[in-house]
Amino acid sequence: MFYIVDYYGDYVFVFDSDDNSCEMVLRSNLKTSGVAYDFLLRKSIEPYKIKMIYSGSNSKAKGIIFDKQLVSYKLGVDSGRSDNDFIYVVTGLRVAETSCITNYRGTDKYVAVFYVISLNILYNFAFQWFRFNDQFEICGFMIPDCMIHYIMRLYRDKDSDKLFSAFDGLLTYRIARDRNIVSVYDIEWD
Numbered sequence: 001m002f003y004i005v006d007y008y009g010d011y012v013f014v015f016d017s018d019d020n021s022c023e024m025v026l027r028s029n030l031k032t033s034g035v036a037y038d039f040l041l042r043k044s045i046e047p048y049k050i051k052m053i054y055s056g057s058n059s060k061a062k063g064i065i066f067d068k069q070l071v072s073y074k075l076g077v078d079s080g081r082s083d084n085d086f087i088y089v090v091t092g093l094r095v096a097e098t099s100c101i102t103n104y105r106g107t108d109k110y111v112a113v114f115y116v117i118s119l120n121i122l123y124n125f126a127f128q129w130f131r132f133n134d135q136f137e138i139c140g141f142m143i144p145d146c147m148i149h150y151i152m153r154l155y156r157d158k159d160s161d162k163l164f165s166a167f168d169g170l171l172t173y174r175i176a177r178d179r180n181i182v183s184v185y186d187i188e189w190d
Contacts, residue, residue, distance in 0.1 A: 003040035004030075006144040009126055011168065015040060015146050022147040023166045043145045045110045047095045054152050062133055063100025065110065068093050069190040070155050071163065075172065076183035087179065090117040091171060093151060094138065102131040112148050115140030116171065126170055160187045 006013040011024045014037065030037070047065035051057055059067035069092040077085040094113045098104045101111070113130055115138040131137045143151075147166070154163045164172045164184070173181045 002035055002037040004037055005040045005146055006042050008141050008143075011126065013144050013147055015144075020146070020150065020153075021162075021166070022144065022150045024168045024170070026168065044108065045095060045112055045145050045148070047097075047110045050095055050112075050148060059094070061100075061135075063097040064094060064132065065097070066093070066095035068155075070151070071160060071187060071189050073160070073187040074185050075175065075179075075181045076185065078180040078182045087118055087176065087181075089171070089175070091115065092117070093148065095148070096132065100133045102134055112143050112145070113138065113140050114143050114147075114151065114167075116175070155189065158189050160184075 001017045003015045003017065004012045005015045005022065007027075008024070010026055010028070012027055012030055013022055014025050014030065015022045051066045054066070054068065056068055057066040059065070061067075069090060072088070072090045075087040075089060077087055092115050094115060095110060096113070098106065098108055098111055104111070115130070116127065117138065126141065127139045128141055129137050129139055150166065151163065154160075154166070168174070172184050175181065
């Protein structure tokens with residue numbers, strides 16, 4: 001059975017109870033798909049449980065409970081100038097107290113942010129900037145509890161195809177609003 005567990009802009013997070021997967025899907029695509037779904041109450045994020053289950057967090061910053069770099073990769077760009085144009089991308093997962101996020105508007109005590117880092121990219125409109133402790137910013141989007149567990153399962157299995165699919169192409173072919181991405185290569189898991 002499919003459930004909508006949360007939403008983010010034009011996207012909904014769809015949880016599949018058969019395989020415990022969770023994916024971002026454009027609302028318009030979900031409506032036109034004809035898939036039957038229900039709504040599920042969103043669970044609060046349990047940050048210390050996440051930290052205990054998924055070791056490897058390397059954060060010492062105040063209010064950051066869990067911070068894990070997941071995968072890095074290159075995106076081949078068709079710029080018309082050369083055959084070796086690429087964009088280097090790093091992704092990660094951060095669980096933090098909302099009190100350390102500047103201008104957070106919401107009622108949750110903790111949030112999970114899936115983030116993307118790249119020095120030479122203009123992000124898609126779906127990404128949001130998060131400023132932590134007035135010190136550093138990351139670009140990404142908040143995700144629900146069930147997606148944390150799905151992402152970490154994909155991380156354990158080193159399954160980049162399903163990871164990229166779970167974000168509806170926003171990490172690969174749809175990441176940049178001004179670039180023509182033609183390939184994904186040199187995938188390295190942290």
